[in-house]
Amino acid sequence: MAHAWSLPAVVSRSRPRWYTNLWKVAAAVVVLPYAAKFSIFAAISQKETVPYTNQAHRVLLTSSEQREFGDEDFNDWKEKRDKYILSPSDPRTVLVRRIASDIIHGVRRLFPNNGIHDDDVKQGKVVVRPQTGHLTDLNWEVMVVENNKVRAFSLKGGKIVIHTGYLKHLKTDAEIATVIGHEAAHVVARHSMELLRSIPFYKLMPFSRRAELEADHIGLMIMAAAGLNPRVAPEFRKKIGEIIGDTKLMDYIGTHPSFQTRSRLLSRKEVMEEAFELYKQERMRMEKCQSLSSLWWNVLGYPSC
Numbered sequence: 001m002a003h004a005w006s007l008p009a010v011v012s013r014s015r016p017r018w019y020t021n022l023w024k025v026a027a028a029v030v031v032l033p034y035a036a037k038f039s040i041f042a043a044i045s046q047k048e049t050v051p052y053t054n055q056a057h058r059v060l061l062t063s064s065e066q067r068e069f070g071d072e073d074f075n076d077w078k079e080k081r082d083k084y085i086l087s088p089s090d091p092r093t094v095l096v097r098r099i100a101s102d103i104i105h106g107v108r109r110l111f112p113n114n115g116i117h118d119d120d121v122k123q124g125k126v127v128v129r130p131q132t133g134h135l136t137d138l139n140w141e142v143m144v145v146e147n148n149k150v151r152a153f154s155l156k157g158g159k160i161v162i163h164t165g166y167l168k169h170l171k172t173d174a175e176i177a178t179v180i181g182h183e184a185a186h187v188v189a190r191h192s193m194e195l196l197r198s199i200p201f202y203k204l205m206p207f208s209r210r211a212e213l214e215a216d217h218i219g220l221m222i223m224a225a226a227g228l229n230p231r232v233a234p235e236f237r238k239k240i241g242e243i244i245g246d247t248k249l250m251d252y253i254g255t256h257p258s259f260q261t262r263s264r265l266l267s268r269k270e271v272m273e274e275a276f277e278l279y280k281q282e283r284m285r286m287e288k289c290q291s292l293s294s295l296w297w298n299v300l301g302y303p304s305c
């Protein structure tokens with residue numbers, strides 16, 4: 001029996017459009033506004049280099065905008081938390097501000113030519129100069145706040161806050177300096193201005209932990225330049241890790257790297273040697289200033305007190 005041949009049915013194999021998949025539509029709705037915002041921010045951001053680590057990053061506000069908005073934002077912050085801010089005469093505020101004033105001296109000692117922005121061109125090669133112009137005339141403010149959380153933080157424009165819950169664990173000037181130096185380093189590195197902070201879940205991203213390590217490194221140099229022993233910093237990080245809990249997992253998913261890692265990186269020979277040299281120089285300068293001959297040193301214009 002003869003079979004009748006027939007043409008196979010035409011099967012449409014056109015690819016399903018992405019917008020027919022609900023998950024993809026939902027993802028687009030969530031991601032697109034962030035992508036648009038990020039693109040706009042990227043276009044108006046400027047590239048800068050961080051001192052010491054020489055990391056390049058993009059930041060959003062100019063130095064003057066940062067100062068202006070920083071002061072405004074901090075005034076709002078103070079109004080909202082007024083009843084928790086310790087008074088200037090509280091011994092804890094007096095203590096923290098005394099050490100903070102040393103730390104700010106350390107910042108000024110490390111970055112004296114704050115106005116310099118331009119990279120050098122030597123023999124046709126660009127020599128990158130870290131930008132620290134934003135530190136000029138910065139209105140530093142340091143507050144102690146009644147709060148049990150073991151926390152300190154900095155806000156744009158040179159504002160540093162430490163909780164009483166953190167302060168109670170700090171037993172020496174050098175331990176307090178480790179914390180204040182770290183926060184001042186965030187200000188130096190303009191971390192609060194980084195373009196990457198506009199990304200959702202920034203705090204859990206690897207570059208957030210990189211910023212913390214960067215602040216540890218610069219903070220170590222600052223405390224040393226302020227005349228506070230940098231060798232205290234690695235042990236201090238371990239101690240705080242034991243107090244608030246530490247796990248290697250923090251190196252991958254934490255808002256901060258693990259305290260063990262932070263301690264290890266601060267202990268690196270080349271890093272500690274550089275910091276200790278700064279510390280020795282500053283202690284020598286302080287001793288000369290305190291000695292009876294300080295008047296002569298000043299008259300001769302040799303180290304300024």
Ligand SMILES: [Zn+2]
Binds near residue numbers: 215
């Ligand atoms: Zn930090």
